[in-house]
Amino acid sequence: MSSTNKHRRVRVLLPLAVGDVYDYRAPEEMGVILGQFVTVPLGRREVTGVVWEEAPNSSLPETRMKDILDILPAPILPEDSRAFVDWVAKYTMQQRGRVLRMAMSVPDALYPKPPRIGYRFTGKQPEKLTSARKRVLEIATDGPALTAADLSSLAAVSSSVVKGLAALSVLESVKLPSEKPINKPDWQKPGSVLSDDQEMAAKHLVQMVDKNTFDVSLLHGVTGSGKTEVYFEMIATCLKQNRQALVLLPEIALSSQWLARFEDRFGTRPVEWHSDLSQAERRRNWRAVIEGRADVVVGARSALFLPFPDLGVIVVDEEHEASFKQDEGVPYNARDMAVVRGKIGNFPIVLASATPSLETLINAQSNRYAYLKLPSRFGGAALPEVHIVDLKEHSPGSQRWISEPLRKATEATLEAGQQAMLFLNRRGYAPLTLCDTCGHRLQCPHCSAWLVEHRLIKRLQCHHCGYTAQTPRQCPECETEESFKACGPGIERLAEEAELLFPDKNIATIASDTVTSPRAAAEFVGAMERGEIDLLIGTQIIAKGYHFPNLTMVGIIDADLGLAGGDLRASERTYQLLSQVAGRAGREAQKGKVILQSHIPEHPVIDAIVHQDEEAFFAFETSARQEARMPPFGRLAALVLSSIDAESVAGFASLLARSAPIADNFIILGPAPAPLSMIRGRHRYRFLVKCDKAMNIQAVIGNWLKGRKVPSNVRLQIDIDPYNFM
Structure with missing residues (x-):
């Protein structure tokens, strides 16, 4: 630092894709401290950044040095958040500004929202009492002050009626909080009665929170074993200590059941963080986090970069999910970065899954992570029976995908008044559309990928860039008219076949492009729980933790689908996905059944699922990775x-x-x-x-x-x- 505070210099990190920190003068009267959000000049514009570090040895000439212009009215970016940005940038080989941009994702939240104006009845009666005025006064007489918009809406009048009463001093204006308050979860509310295995696991996790030190635990439980209730006990202990908790979910927008379970346990919903929030909700929630008012946040991977001032635990649920890996922008794996965030903040991390990633499992087996196992389903429910259908022996026939054994099992389930599910990890109607005359395939003009037919919206679509087009009447190659045919099944085509086989049943299709918001997910869950859907046909999103008591049979149309190609994790992903799908069946009193259709039933992945032999699969996968010296070796x-x-x-x-x-x-x-x-x-x-x-x-x-x-x-x-x- 210079000999006089007047010439103090600091480095400011800007949320830009290029450059790094820039040196600025910190005027003495500003009282600049590290972590503050500030406005600085950059060329001809003004940019908001964060005071990152002191610059006592800055080599920038005094004539080129510029002053910090302003300090923004927001709490500082916590020291742990700044250390996390530095670590992620170095590890991923990205500019720090690109990482900081993820922590500053809501620029409007750096400024406090002005107070809202509310109105309440003064007791003075207007000389002229119209029916509209009477309705307003009836609402304004009792209860808290309401905004003009709320009063107008409840009384079914125009805002001019409210403003007119205010002008006559019949209503008085009062300042209301700028934001609706964030409800505090009640950690003292009793949770579920835990089994012995759950109790042991919960006790360990609670002890880790009480120790207030860095520790990583793998919570490995079969599907339906009650992992959520176990880590809820850990969250309750964290709340008892007045610290914040973060839960990362792979598909937060589709997790309505998880949110309902949290509300049942803690009396209120957590603060959410995901892409389906409105800008106003994102602004409110970001500000609540940095001000320490958001006690529990549940979010997608980006929630990891929220500016928590006092984070006490992170739970990564379904830690094996590939959606925790971000490929574009700053590529990072939220599961691995959560562990780093815990080490920086010196608090415990929980990685929960029924089918852990090989990396996590090996860390647990080598005692780098604590290993907590829940080997049985909660409440005495049994794991489903798994049966294989060899498609070489039971071919469904041309342009058909439901074999006779699967048809019979589905029919028996539906006739018994129970629900069934058919799983196929392909969206749309057909993955390929080609000319029946010359074999020309319809390809995306912007990507080296085939266009997928979506018959419900009557469009062809590229699943990589979003390009859409209508199916041409004429083949551009051979000019034959009406010659294009669908090849292979998507879930829409599978539903078409199911409607022919089960014409009197209610059939629904679920995929990421049909369930696009938390509201849509909640409607789907409600329809399943009320029994309005008999047969559910879906892609991988239906494997993500849903619990439907009356769903007793799962049919997997093409168990081999994910094994194709040279992907390093193809076998692991297939095993995890099929195990999770199978785990939707028979989660309560009625025992479940799973039917796998496969052309290669002898494949180690398929064999491990049929025999529910997790150890055999991981031994096979570990050996293959070790031999090839592939991750995690x-x-x-x-x-x-x-x-x-x-x-x-x-x-x-x-x-x-x-x-x-x-x-x-x-x-x-x-x-x-x-x-x-x-x-x-x-x-x-x-x-x-x-x-x-x-x-x-x-x-x-x-x-x-x-x-x-x-x-x-x-x-x-x-x-x-x-x-x-x-």
Whole structure:
């Protein structure tokens, strides 16, 4: 620091994709402290950033030094949040400003909302009492002051009636809080009666909160074992200590049942954080977090970057879910970063799943994480029986996908007054549309992907960029009219077949493009719980923790679907997904049944699911990964180059390849066109860096790219620990 406070210099981090910290003068009268949100000049504009660190040795000449313009009326960005931004940026090899932007995702929340104006009755009667005025006064006489909009709405009058009464001093104005209050969860409200296994697991988690120290626990319980009730006890203890809690869910917008269970346990809903919130809700909730008024937050992966001043626990539910991995923007895995956030804040982390990721399971088995097991379903419910249908022996026939054994099992379930579910992880009507005359396939003009037919909306759609089009009447290749046919099934086509087989039953289809909001999810859950749906047909979103007491049979149409391709985690994902889908059956008194249709029933994944032999599957998967030195026994990073100009990206990829380092303990594969070689009109090439687990893969990449200027029309994306290999 300079000898006089007048010339104190600090570094300000701006939420920008380029650059890093910038040096500014901190005028003495401002009383600037680290973590404050401030406005600073940058070129000809003013930008909001965060005071990140002192700059006593700044080399910027005094003539070029500019002053901080203003301090924003918001609490400081907590020290732990700043440390987290630094750590994530370094690990992911991204600019710190890009990471900070995720923590400053609601700029409006940096300014307090002005107080609302409410009105209440003074007791003075107007000389002229019209029916409209009478209705307003009846509402305003009792209860708290209401805004003009609320009074107008409740009394069914125009706002001018309310304002007129205020002008006559019949109503007086009062200041109301700027935001509706955040209800506090009641940690003293009794929870569910726990089984012995649940009690032991809950006791461990509560002790970790009481110790107030960093610890990671894997809560591994079969589907229906009551993992949620166990970690609710941990949250209650955290609330007792007046600290904040965060629960990450893979599909928060679709988790209406989880929210209802939380409200039943704690008397109110938690603060939510996900993309379906309105801007006003995001503003309110972000401000509630940084001010410490949000005691429990439940959110998608981005909630990890909220500015918690006193976070005491993080729960990552369904920790195995691939949706916790962000591929675009700043690529990060929320499960892994949650562990980092806990270490920075010195508090415990819970990773919960019925089918843990191999990384987490190995950490638990090697005692790096505490291992808490719930081996049986809650309340004595039994795991479902699993039966295999070999499609080589029981072919459904041409343009059919429900085999005779599955049809009979579904019919018997429905006739018994129980609910059934058919699972197929393909949206739309058909994954491919081609010309019956010449075989021409309809492809997205912006991506190297086939267009998927969605018959309900009468459109073809690309699931990568969102492009839509109508099916052409004439083939553009051979010019034959009305020649396009659907190939393969999506859930819409499967529903069409089910309606022919079960014409008197209520059938519903559920997918991520049909259930797009929490309200839609709640309506679907309500319809299932009321028995308004007999047969549910859906994609992977129906595997995410739903509990339907009368759902006793699950049919998996194509158990082999996820095993195709060279994805590192194809077997693991398939096992997890099919196990979770199977776990929807028979979760209460009536025992469930699962029918798997497969062309390769001898595959280790399929065999492990049929025999419900988790240990056999993980032994198989562990051996395969160890032999290939793949994660978690090695490290991977992907470099993806993309450009609108195919020649530019190919040329730069070749240039990088020629300068790629060579060593015995790592290998750089590529460049090769990505499996999806074009997305949104951008041509794509990939490199894959593979090294020993102990190596600093970021250093390998950093040394390789050092001094390399990326052309202005080429985009380079670095993905440490990639999940998506497309």
